[in-house]
Amino acid sequence: MIYFYKSFFNSFFKTNLYTLEMIKINSKKLAKFLGYKAIRLLILLVVIAAISFIMVQLSPIDPVKAYLGQRIVSQEQLAIMGEYWGTNLTLGERVLGWLQTLASGSMGFSLIYRAPVTEVIAQKFFASLTLMIVSWIISGVVGFGLGVIAGAKEGTLTDKAIKTYCYILQSTPTFWIGLVLLMVFSVYLGWFPIGLSVPIGQLSDTVTFWQWLYRLILPAITLSIVGIASLTMYTRDKLISVKNSDYFLFAQARGESFWGMIKNHGIRNILLPAISIQFLSFNELFGGTILVEQVFAYPGIGQATVAAGLRSDVPLLLGIVIISAIFVFVGNLIADVIYQYVDPRLRSEDDE
Amino acid sequence: MTKLLEVNNLSISFTQYVQGLNRHDSKVITDLTIDVNENEIVAVLGSSGSGKSLLAHSILGILPYNSHVTGEIKYKGEVLTQELKEKLRGKEICLIPQSVNFLDPLMKVSQQAIGECEDDKEREEKKIRQREVFSKYGLDESVDDLYPFELSGGMARKVLLSTALLGDPNLLIADEPTPGLDKQSVEETISDIKNLKEQDKGVLLITHEINVALKTADRIAVFYSGHVIEINTAENFKDADNVLHPYTKALINSLPRNGFKLTEGVQPLDDVIGCPYYENCPVRMDKCEKNKPKLINHNGVMIRCFNYEEVNDES
Numbered sequence A: 001m002i003y004f005y006k007s008f009f010n011s012f013f014k015t016n017l018y019t020l021e022m023i024k025i026n027s028k029k030l031a032k033f034l035g036y037k038a039i040r041l042l043i044l045l046v047v048i049a050a051i052s053f054i055m056v057q058l059s060p061i062d063p064v065k066a067y068l069g070q071r072i073v074s075q076e077q078l079a080i081m082g083e084y085w086g087t088n089l090t091l092g093e094r095v096l097g098w099l100q101t102l103a104s105g106s107m108g109f110s111l112i113y114r115a116p117v118t119e120v121i122a123q124k125f126f127a128s129l130t131l132m133i134v135s136w137i138i139s140g141v142v143g144f145g146l147g148v149i150a151g152a153k154e155g156t157l158t159d160k161a162i163k164t165y166c167y168i169l170q171s172t173p174t175f176w177i178g179l180v181l182l183m184v185f186s187v188y189l190g191w192f193p194i195g196l197s198v199p200i201g202q203l204s205d206t207v208t209f210w211q212w213l214y215r216l217i218l219p220a221i222t223l224s225i226v227g228i229a230s231l232t233m234y235t236r237d238k239l240i241s242v243k244n245s246d247y248f249l250f251a252q253a254r255g256e257s258f259w260g261m262i263k264n265h266g267i268r269n270i271l272l273p274a275i276s277i278q279f280l281s282f283n284e285l286f287g288g289t290i291l292v293e294q295v296f297a298y299p300g301i302g303q304a305t306v307a308a309g310l311r312s313d314v315p316l317l318l319g320i321v322i323i324s325a326i327f328v329f330v331g332n333l334i335a336d337v338i339y340q341y342v343d344p345r346l347r348s349e350d351d352e
Numbered sequence B: 001m002t003k004l005l006e007v008n009n010l011s012i013s014f015t016q017y018v019q020g021l022n023r024h025d026s027k028v029i030t031d032l033t034i035d036v037n038e039n040e041i042v043a044v045l046g047s048s049g050s051g052k053s054l055l056a057h058s059i060l061g062i063l064p065y066n067s068h069v070t071g072e073i074k075y076k077g078e079v080l081t082q083e084l085k086e087k088l089r090g091k092e093i094c095l096i097p098q099s100v101n102f103l104d105p106l107m108k109v110s111q112q113a114i115g116e117c118e119d120d121k122e123r124e125e126k127k128i129r130q131r132e133v134f135s136k137y138g139l140d141e142s143v144d145d146l147y148p149f150e151l152s153g154g155m156a157r158k159v160l161l162s163t164a165l166l167g168d169p170n171l172l173i174a175d176e177p178t179p180g181l182d183k184q185s186v187e188e189t190i191s192d193i194k195n196l197k198e199q200d201k202g203v204l205l206i207t208h209e210i211n212v213a214l215k216t217a218d219r220i221a222v223f224y225s226g227h228v229i230e231i232n233t234a235e236n237f238k239d240a241d242n243v244l245h246p247y248t249k250a251l252i253n254s255l256p257r258n259g260f261k262l263t264e265g266v267q268p269l270d271d272v273i274g275c276p277y278y279e280n281c282p283v284r285m286d287k288c289e290k291n292k293p294k295l296i297n298h299n300g301v302m303i304r305c306f307n308y309e310e311v312n313d314e315s
Helices: A001-014 A015-058 A063-070 A077-086 A091-103 A117-152 A155-168 A176-188 A209-243 A244-255 A258-280 A283-298 A301-309 A313-343 A344-351 B052-060 B082-088 B109-114 B119-135 B151-167 B183-198 B210-216 B246-253 B308-312
Strands: B004-017 B022-034 B042-045 B067-075 B091-095 B172-177 B202-207 B219-224 B227-233 B297-298 B301-303
Touching: A001 B202, A015 B082, A063 B022, A077 A344, A091 A313, A091 B091, A117 A155, A117 A209, A117 A283, A117 A301, A117 A313, A176 A209, A176 A283, A176 B022, A209 A283, A244 A258, A244 B052, A244 B091, A258 A313, A283 A313, A301 A313, A301 B022, A313 A344, B004 B052, B004 B219, B022 B042, B022 B052, B022 B202, B042 B052, B042 B210, B052 B172, B052 B202, B082 B151, B091 B151, B091 B246, B109 B119, B109 B151, B119 B151, B119 B172, B151 B183, B183 B202, B183 B210, B202 B210, B219 B246, B227 B246, B297 B308
Parallel strands: B022 B227, B042 B202, B042 B219, B091 B172, B172 B202
Antiparallel strands: B004 B022, B004 B067, B219 B227, B227 B301, B297 B301
């Protein structure tokens, strides 16, 4: 044992050997990190798919009735419908069938859109993605900015105003904010259209960029508003703790100006955690999209999710669930990577 | 010759709210008087947590907002107002902080030493100056790109010292420069600080380590329960018979080389009406309980004790 330690320390001090070893550990560490994450993702997807299947099975909604509504059809027609929707299948048969389709490289066929699931998701997800990215950026920039201002001016009227604004937003549901904005800006003021991503009576191919952008504004603002509140409060809190730190005091003692210190030491120390928080908020973003799209009748992944759920379109629902799980997972993964590989303190701990 | 730094009757208190809206003023420094000449090292010696650092903070104007300050601080004969403090700090008056925690953890040390710059030209000039000062203290170029957490204890000390010296200040305030350092690093720090004196700078050394104060300073001010009770030369501190205040005598007798004689009692936490040392004093008189002695000059030594006031009166 003692010999082992001796040889270990000997090799430790041979610098060139040590450097080599360090690189080896590093790539190994990265591979280990990604492998570990991949396994977690796999387990997550299996669990989520299983839960979705069970929920659909337990769902009180009869997809045939939901599809037909008030229409009257014959018994034979009903049987054909039942076969189309798969109501006669057991849970085991459903799972097996879905896994077989998945193994053949497709996600199946959406029953309500009558198109391959991948195609439906691609189209709907793209529409939502623009909405989500725009509001994600707005909430990130505005939330961080407000947080920095409130933190820097801690205790002043500005800070109190921002704090109150955040508390109100934080305690208000997204859909309600959407309704209020719709009433104020679309109904009373008439500045924005009431809903839909395309003007009524126009084909979606002929919509111009500006028309599309114009209709995106209100939903995007609604979606970003809730994200702003939590990020602002977080940023404010972090900045205040930086302001109370010894290094901030020393910077002050060295005659740096206040806003210079906020910029050089404050933002430098809070930007990384704030970006991580913003990536971690992908799940809220996705959940918010579903509500906002309902309120604004914006045809995106949110509306497709609601439709798939209410009408038991199992293949589409599962497809959306898996894609959204991966979406949120990637957000969390980015946040993890930022912490582990960008922060110089953690980065070096990995090296050693 | 005007004094580099003069602190006259400085008191610092903090307003706190205890139990709801009851305001409570806690006095941390009471009636502090001290001065530093060019070419001189003055040590403020006091126990940990007694508020010594606040003296440094008030000279630099970086006290927290709920503090209340009375008394005056003069720099080169000019009263230091908040505006003047803001103008001078980092240039004429610099702080050497306690530890590496005073450096921004996410900023490379050279960048931090250079600090804020208005344009690229200023940055380049400061960069050259930074390199100069760093090399003077044996920090080679590889240190420039290190983050604070990558520095060893000794290196961190030199970085903090070089950072303070970058602006070529006249007055340096060293706030506990030797905590947790090994013996060799302490010796190095002491010689670095002594070296500053030879460059005609004044140093205010704030420390709780009596040996560091004895080896470094020309004069030592003893800080007891928020009061300066004696300011004497470091030479006189070598022998308990040459210092005046009973607490200082007890302090010197408690050193290992002087017999390790310990006395009972603790420093009062709150400001007292009479002499802060009354409770533990072996030579106390009746009036010491209700009256506070003033800091007076007794044959060139500043002393806060009625025993010497009377001697003065009689002579």
